[in-house]
Amino acid sequence: MTPHIVIIGGGFGGLSAARALRHADVRVTLIDRRNHHVFQPLLYQVATATLSPGDIAAPIRWILRSIKNVRVLLANATRIDVAAKRIEVSDGDSIDYDWLIIATGSKHAYFGHNDWEPNAPGLKTLEDAIAIRRRILLAFERAEREEDTRRQGQLLTFVIVGGGPTGVELAGTLAEIARQTLRDEFRTIDTTRARILLVEAGPTILQTFPENLRNAARASLVRLGIEVREGMAVTGVDSHGVMVGSERVDAGTVLWAAGVAASSVVKTLGVPVDRAGRVIVEPDLSIPGHSEVFVAGDAAAAMNDGKLLPGVAQTAMQGARHAAKNILRRLQGQPTTPFIYRDLGNMAIIGRRAAISDLGWLRLSGVTAWFAWLFLHIFMLIGFRSRVVVLFQWAMAYFTFQRGARLITGDSKTTKF
């Protein structure tokens, strides 16, 4: 009987695993609770109204259409029964496996303050991005109708919690929207006076970058009029603003880019996880006691030389591919090999013609880094159509300062004006 390999997750990891198995004599089932793969590095551009959801997402079954040994199922894995080699899904069905690759990624985490979530949404899915876009655009709309100037100032204050790449990208784009895109369209408020705070609890923003690049990024942010607060923890979030250290900041919009935790389903494996809920995997990415189950990407706490691997696309892609190859090795009676991560570099974009790129052997900032960022992200997007449309939308945003997707959508019954 042909071995049945199940992959959970259609992100960077899951797709890489499916591709690595394309020529093998195995049956593969990939399950995901969404029908689409999302190109996560550009999610902030949907949240800030530059790109449409359809520009950065593609149906998983379309991406894998030519791989005939893969079947794609829309299903939400709720529990993994490693003893029975069975995955339970949310509608009561179950799926049996011989081998399992878990690439379920991460969700945002509030460090024990889950009550902050409604007032400080995070950015992980297309729905999150649409909800954040809605909040940002509604803040300006409400300010235009507000007659109380104190309340107007509050509506025009945006706090971004977390100074990693996502926080920096959100802050930079938000500043451009307020200072450029919306400038001529309002009659009561002056959008260019919007206040944008980027708050980082650690000693510095963009901690994973070298110091000179961090300094370049910080200078770019300050030039855009963003208040950068480093070494300051957010100690409270409510519907009217945040506490930054001991300072109260009234804000109409608070966005969360501060922390992630592994997706919850891995807890049901019954093996040790770290503080962020990541599975502590063996060097070959299998789990202790069940060598037929592998975990890759953000759901795993994989180590190289005693150092935790970063939660980026490359880790997921390389890891999931390695897990798939380890399964094929075992099927041929060979031992597995340990996963060794190859760091291909690190990038963050701040705004118009400002970015930083750390390729190890080459460190760039400013316009050169910005071009490198554009090129790489266009290249990595899935499908000719997305590449052309995204490139065109970027060109339009660049030359006209306009954004193509400034829509407030959502259930009108729940919209409050």
Next chain:
Amino acid sequence: MTPHIVIIGGGFGGLSAARALRHADVRVTLIDRRNHHVFQPLLYQVATATLSPGDIAAPIRWILRSIKNVRVLLANATRIDVAAKRIEVSDGDSIDYDWLIIATGSKHAYFGHNDWEPNAPGLKTLEDAIAIRRRILLAFERAEREEDTRRQGQLLTFVIVGGGPTGVELAGTLAEIARQTLRDEFRTIDTTRARILLVEAGPTILQTFPENLRNAARASLVRLGIEVREGMAVTGVDSHGVMVGSERVDAGTVLWAAGVAASSVVKTLGVPVDRAGRVIVEPDLSIPGHSEVFVAGDAAAAMNDGKLLPGVAQTAMQGARHAAKNILRRLQGQPTTPFIYRDLGNMAIIGRRAAISDLGWLRLSGVTAWFAWLFLHIFMLIGFRSRVVVLFQWAMAYFTFQRGARLITGDSKTTKF
């Protein structure tokens, strides 16, 4: 004091009225409960995953950004107090006017069967289009996971109620998706065997078109494998299908394109309305007893030569422009003039290279009508960006049979698989 003209609605009518007032010495406030104008004729392409919401919608304040005497407010008008000349909006605020143009359009109507709505959604807003897209795509996903062949057949049955242009467009596109787009991506089901029914209670589909064009359209639909049922009323809708006359049809997806009613706010005017809730206006489009209040487009039952004007974009645009000009005439002490509608023609698209166009002096079907349709709709879209992106998406859909926006989005908590 400069006269204050309020326009309710940012659709084809409201935008035309605002533009007609651009050089007048008046203050204009346009209010809408959405921040965006939707190009309604292409809404069915969002519902059928060809275009993204952002491709056919643009922020109202962006469209009107250069008209300096217009202020745009996001607000939901709930009641019009004609005695006090005041509009109440949903958050308790109110807006006073000297002159009022109501261009609030229509919503779908279920002829006294409002309980059908959850199982047979209609298509009027972007949210509707996203919800319908979700239903259509989920039907195929569920069928792929279903093991019971009878239930599989039900999931692959689609019923479209209403044979006007929207119903015909939805049926035609749906057939292409099932027969072409999805053909190679599923492993269990054969999407080309999907059953599509178009049901029209009146004697014929596309009633407003001449007979030879109707026949051409019907032939195109049948060629696409659509079952066209004319002269048959839907007498029941539930979560598992519909009753068409006395025949039970089990269907996983039922879409409503059968009837419209004027938006509810016009009821609060306290003047007579027709059966579909439309205000029975004077020949100059003002309302009886309040010559400072005008109604245009789908919210009005306007007559020419004893015949009700059709509920199309042209009626709204010409009517709202006429209402604006009548206000300016009155401000200059002149009498108003009656509104005379100029019929510019009628078009419907059926599918790939199949459409019908009735321009009065010229009647087209087939490829020529299809090109006329493409050209006109690209031309009427707002903004250079939309035109380029939509043209590109159409070209891709045409040459590759692929659709660019096949996303199932929505609150994951309410998703059932």
